[in-house]
Each structure stands twice: as structure tokens, then as C-alpha cells.
Amino acid sequence: MKSLILLMAVALQASLSFSQTTGNKELFIEVPEQGKVIVYVDDEMIGSSKNLFRFYDISSSNPTVTIMLNNKQLAKAKVQLKPDYRSILSYSRRSGIQVVKTLPIFNAGNYALDDWNGTIGNTPGRPSRAVVRIMDEDSFNELHRIAKKEAFEDARIKVINAALNRNMISTNQLVSLLKTFAFEDNKLSLAKSAYLSIADKENFFKITDVFTFKSQKEDLLDFIKLKSGR
Template sequence: MKKTIFLGLAMLFATLSFAQNNRSTAEVFLQITKPGKYTVYLDDELVSSATGRFRFYDVYNSKPMLSIMQGNRLMLKEQLNVNAQERLIVGFDNGRLNVIKQLSLFRNNQYALDDFYGYSEPYNTGISPRPDRGPVRNYTLMSPEAFYQFFSLYKKERFDDGRSRLIKATGKNASFSTEQIRYLLKEFSFDDQRLETAKYLYAKTIDTQNYTLLAETFRFSSSKDDFLNFIAKE
């Protein structure tokens, strides 16, 4: 009898230990570039924010429904694909939802992520825990409020060379999303400066997988071809 009870307890502890180590949850983080007051649903969970950043922890559904509301207006409703033990970071702007990053939650059985875009120290080694996804880079993306203030100043520049100087000065300490860069490039008057800036900002963007979408900002096919050839070589 005692042997049976002991065996049962051992099996129970083993099951609990397995459940503890079998982390099946995920995280979904959303960045909205355009300033404003938004309400975001992930399935039935609700988050409201005026900062443009929304965080959903303990996501069990592998295909949750994301809904973005501004006031009573539905801006987007889209189903996501979420992997267990990963943080999915997506960005919303201009009516589109783009994947920015997918990061593993754990390194060496320890939670390893910072408050939004990357790995916290001492886990920010630049080495990807998923070799198939390439190296992990640490970014400091401008918040929607900071970008709005910068863009207001940027639009006051009358000439392309002044716009370029502002971008390079700001880019020393900040990164951008593809959508933010699209706003910047559209303000240029000429394709030559637009192309030079687009090449410079490639290393400063957090979602290079979306960078080809910027081809639409060029007025001439030769500039567009030069831009796409540049990306193909990176």
C-alpha cells in the first residue's frame, strides 16, 4: 500500500515538473506608429493605450484574433499566427499590419526579453537562439510620440539636404520602422537624395523584411531598380 502511494506521488511530482517546464504560452506585442488613443483586443483580452505600445502576455491560442479600435472605428481585424515560447512583435500603420520580430522567450531556461524589442542583459549577446532566423540585433525604436515630434520638425525643412542631415543626426541614437521611413522618404523632392537616404536607413530599420515596400516612394523606375538591387545585395 505504502509503495503504491509513494509511486503515485512520484508520478504526480513528475507530471507537475513537466508541466512547469513545458512553457506553452506566447506573447504578442503591438506598435502603432500614428499617435492617437487606441483600444486593442487580442481575442477577449483588452488593452488601451495612448503610447502606441500594447503588450499581451500568456497567449495560449496559436491563432488569436487581433482587433484595433480608434474610438468606435474598427481599424483592423486580423488573425495572427503565434508560436509557443516566442514573442511576436507586430507594427500597424497605413492600414497594414507588419511582422517586426519574433523572439524566443527563454535562454538557458530563463526569461530573457526586455520590455519590448529585444533581449535584456546579460542575454543580449547578438547570437540568435534560432539560427534559422539570423542574428538578433538590439534596437531602440522611436516611440510614436517621439517620431511625431521629430516628423513635425522634419517637415519644416525646405530642402532635401537639410532633411538628410536631420535623419542622420537622429539615426545615431534611434532606429525606425519601415512605415516611419516611408513617411520620411515621401517628403524628399528628388529621387537621388531619397535613394541615398533609403540606403542609409536600411541598417537603421527594425523590420528589414518589409523594406521592399518602400520602392513605391520612388518616382523613376531607374531609382526603384537601384533601390531593389541594393536590398538584394544586403
């Protein structure tokens, strides 16, 4: 009996240990250096022209981060990552690689879309809702990838709307997002909710080309007419 209890205790401990090390882990790092910067997290490599590096779906809880500048090693360190958390790191020549903050990846069961745009030189924390940025190509590509991963279109709409709450996009970018949807009603819903976040509203009529059925096209044209006050 004692042996059975011991085996059960060992199995429980192993189960708890496994649950604490699995789960999605993300790591974002800012490297304010001039030149060709490449960041490795273990064997995964990312380059960025904006000095902001985003790593998703990291398996290790204690990966090695290596920063290369012009093909020379600038810094190397192991970092501790928490399952279901996004770790924000920064690098400086004086302090090396440091953890700035950790943020939960999920909010009430929904993916918390990244709106991080760097921390150095800014007040730490997420920007207020009054701050609006036009989404650059790298950020838009990430939004497109993250949204497309959602299996259900209603969840995809929520992800996109969360991003557009603080960012502006172009009509062409919205067209690209709408093409990931199969259902016309979902396309129409997203097109309407995204209208206020479109930087070039004069081109918004082009969205009608995404729709197959005449009824949705006419609905959207009526919506545009109402919003433009014509």
C-alpha cells in the first residue's frame, strides 16, 4: 500500500510539473541598435527593420536568447518564461537583456492581441485608447497570421476588431483580411465594424469586390452612403 501511495504521489508531482511547463509562451524583445540585428530564441531566428522582435509558440520555459549585430554576438542570456504569458524584454549595452514585464496571453479565454510597439523612451505600459497608429506592414502581417489561426470566424472577427481598436489600416489591408472569411455575413459584419479604422475611407467602396452576392454589396453601399452623409 505504501508503495502504491508513493507511486501515486510521484505521478501527481510529474503531472503538476508537466502542466507548469507546457502551454503557450511568447517572448517579445526590443533591441535599439543601428545595423543588422538578428535575434535567436534557441534555434528560432528573427530579423526586424524596426528593432522589435516577436516570438510565438515557444516550447521551452528557459530558452537562450542571443542577439547578433552585424553578424557578431552582442548578448546572450537564458530567460525564464511562464506558460500562457507574454514576456516583454529589452536590451541595452549597460544592462544587457532584461525582462520589462509579463502579460497574460489570454483574457477571459480569448487571445489578447499584441499592441506592443516598444517601451524604451516611452512610458511603460500599454498605450491609452486615445493613441492611434497606422499599422505598419510587419504588424499587419502578424495580425493576418494570428487572425487566420482562429478556426471560428466569429473569434477571428473579435481578434481583428481588438487590433483595430487602437490602429488604422488601409482599404487594401482590410480586403486581405476579409478574404480569409468564407461566410458573406461575417465579411459584412467585419467590413462595417472596421470602417472607422480605415485610413483611406475614400477607397472603402473597393470592399464591395470581396462579396459574391448582390444583397451584401448593396447593404455595404448603403452603409457607406449613411456614414459619408450622402
